[in-house]
Amino acid sequence: MPPLSRSANLELALYAAGAAVAQVRAGRSLSEALSGPEADSNLGAAVQDLAYGALRNLGLLDAILAELLHKPVKPAVHALLLAALYQLRARPQTSHTTVDQAVRAVARFEPAAKGLANAVLRNYLREADALVARCNSDTAHYSYPQWWIDRVRAAWPQQWESVLNAGNLHPPMTLRVNRRRLTPEQYLAKLGERGLAGEHLGAQAILLERPLPIESVPGFAAGEVSIQDAGAQLAAPLLDVRPGMRVLDACAAPGGKAGHILELADCALTALDIDPARVPRISDNLARLGFSARVVSGDCASPAGWSDGGRFERILLDAPCTASGVVKRHPDIKWLRRDSDIPRLATSQGRMLDALWQLLAPGGKLLYATCSVFPQENAQTVTSFLARCDGARRLPLAEPEGGQLLPDARHDGFFYALLEKQ
Ligand SMILES: C[S@@+](CC[C@H](N)C(=O)[O-])C[C@H]1O[C@@H](n2cnc3c(N)ncnc32)[C@H](O)[C@@H]1O
Structure with a gap:
């Protein structure tokens, strides 16, 4: 096959990015959508740029497209037009090539939609400023779902805008x-x-x-x-692990924090994760660093399946959460999560805390961590746990203040609470 010209590359990249964005809108994660067999590794960087860019700015792009489209189009064509609009806004100097290549890419999905795509993108170029001015909802302005904006505004009345804006930066x-x-x-x-x-x-x-x-x-x-991430690097030092301690990393894959724990102290580490497909990544990461650990697949909320009955002096619970603090790296999360996920996750986080507390030795410490900015799965999960658990004490942390690290340009958002068993 002859080498592709630059513009032919753009056509294929728009096509692939449109397909990936359409899959995210159907509920698949962006990393899965970009790693499927249909992904073209020669175009990887260009497709990623278009797909990530479209999802970072999806609130605005969706609103612009709604102004331009007067009848429904197929989801794949819609998603491709979003990727094309992102490219037009990010690189206005190449707008004519973009329109030409986007129309060709649309024809790959649906030849009959070529004329419509051409009209939509040219109308955008003609009226861009007026169109953007008409897109004045919160979702268009901040590019998050309204429920998400409302929750961040309620939780962080002083910092809510900077939290939202930080999530739309390049990581x-x-x-x-x-x-x-x-x-x-x-x-x-x-x-x-x-x-x-x-x-x-x-x-x-x-x-x-x-x-x-x-x-x-x-x-x-x-x-x-x-x-x-620098915010994730706060976890292992907070756990205060000493040589020889029995330590459990209860949700360990892919092993980022497990490796850090072993860098800080020669301890007897058990690294557990429920997902058997992710467990080998823990061993690979530790081997690269020259460490080993007991690496197990199991549910941390059901220790009978994997525990040998021994107690741990330190436990890290890096709990599954909405991941609302890491949307810079995963902009698809903004559109895949539902408001109803938060109480569901908070319930399972509470169950994990209850189960793991039983495995903590007296005098031991458990670090509860999430990469979320929603208090319902952070401070509130911990407060509810402390209310129902005698003998648990939350220790003050020097950093981050109050346990919550809000995201900014230099790091992601995390929550930490260090609990001691008295
Ligand atoms: C935030 S990630 C952990 C990141 C990891 N600590 C690191 O630093 O690389 C959460 C992990 O929890 C795992 N997980 C979810 N539910 C679990 C459960 N009930 N028991 C154990 N692991 C679980 C997921 O498979 C996922 O790998």
Whole structure:
């Protein structure tokens, strides 16, 4: 097959991004939609840019498209037009190529829709400013569902807009330096030797000046660094693990925090996850860092299935949650979650806390963590647990204040509560 011209690449990238966005709208995660057999690895970066961009800005793009379309179109055509609108807004200097290629891509889905696609995109170019001015709902303005905006506004009356806006930024790439191998200063020098730059964010986190493909990150394969958001790097130090302790990482896959725990102390770690398909990733990550642990598949809320009956001196419960604090990296989450997920998740988080508390040794500590900004699955889950559990005490944390790290340009959003068994 002859090499594709640049514009032919755009046609295929728009087609693939439209297909991925349509799958997300049908309920599939974006990472699954982009990794299916139909994904074209030659176009990977371009398709990702279009699909992520369309989903980050979906509230506005949807509203613009509703103004331009006067009759329903097939979901795949609709999604492709969203990707094309994103491209027109992100790269206005190539607008004519975009329209031409988007119309060709639409024809791959539905030849009869070519004329409509052409009219819609040209009308957008003619009236862009007036159209955007008419899209004045909260969802169009912030690009989140209304229920999500309402919840963030109610929870964080001072910071709600910055929380929403942070979730629509491009994520930074942050490394965790394996302090068993080298210091952050030594790693920064190593980056400098390769013409790369980063910023030391505190403890072991280094924010890269520019994201890199994983295979180009110096020392990654050798276990000198891992890729982990700076907010996620707060977890392992809070757990205060000492050498020789029995430690449980109850929701461990893919093993980011498990690796960090072992970097900080030689402990007897059990790394558990309910998803057998994700469990091998824990072992792979630990092996890359030169560590081993007891890696098990099981449900942390039903210890009979995997526990040997021994108590743990430290437990990390990195609980499944809405992931509302990490939408910079996963913009599909904004559109896949439902308001009703929050009470459902809070109930299962409470069940996990109850079950794991029984496995904690007297005097031991359990760190409850989520990557959410919704108090219902954070402070409220912990407050309800403390109300029904005698002998549990919440310890104050120096950082983050009140346990909640709100997302900004440099890190994602996380919640931490450290509980001690008296
Ligand atoms: C937030 S992720 C964990 C990330 C991990 N701690 C890290 O730092 O790499 C949540 C994990 O919980 C797992 N999980 C969900 N329900 C579980 C359960 N009942 N028992 C154990 N693991 C569970 C999921 O499969 C998922 O891998």
